[in-house]
Amino acid sequence: MQHEFHLTGSWSGARKGSGKIKAGNLEAEVSIPSSMNGSGVGTNPDEMLVGSAATCYIITLGLMLERNKLPVKDLKINSTGTVSEEGGLHFDKILHFPHIHLKSEATDADVTKAKELARDAEQACMISKALQGNVTISVSSKISVAEE
Numbered sequence: 001m002q003h004e005f006h007l008t009g010s011w012s013g014a015r016k017g018s019g020k021i022k023a024g025n026l027e028a029e030v031s032i033p034s035s036m037n038g039s040g041v042g043t044n045p046d047e048m049l050v051g052s053a054a055t056c057y058i059i060t061l062g063l064m065l066e067r068n069k070l071p072v073k074d075l076k077i078n079s080t081g082t083v084s085e086e087g088g089l090h091f092d093k094i095l096h097f098p099h100i101h102l103k104s105e106a107t108d109a110d111v112t113k114a115k116e117l118a119r120d121a122e123q124a125c126m127i128s129k130a131l132q133g134n135v136t137i138s139v140s141s142k143i144s145v146a147e148e
Helices: 045-067 108-124 124-131
Strands: 008-012 018-023 026-030 072-084 091-101 134-139 142-147
Touching: 026 045, 045 072, 045 091, 045 108, 045 124, 091 108, 108 124, 108 134, 108 142
Parallel strands: 091 134, 091 142
Antiparallel strands: 008 018, 018 026, 072 091
8 A cells, every 4th residue: 555645835936936736635835944144934854854753763663552551641852953055064863862762661671672762763663764864863762750
């Protein structure tokens, strides 16, 4: 089975220009970031790539935690993407900082398993797989247990 995703878009102007995209439930204005001498209107491909990688990672991790029946209270993520100009403009790395907050009944084994799954989710995420060999992706997880 294959799944197709379609995007339509438009662009007006050059470096300081802007455009619009629509893909399913996603609708956004787009431009070159102001930090790269663009107009900084709406979002940009760099933010969208970090967003795509982080979204895929957190969904994958959530599914893995559920499949392993870990007592998750909540799951949050911060992610950072770095674009480098060395050797030509390119996306260099993405760092994910997931925080898995387990319920008070979590055992030491649950904490250990959560750490393992936080690491493994990056390898299982299809966006990470698509970027593999081009963008370094790393994970620095935090696991906490709620107090009773």
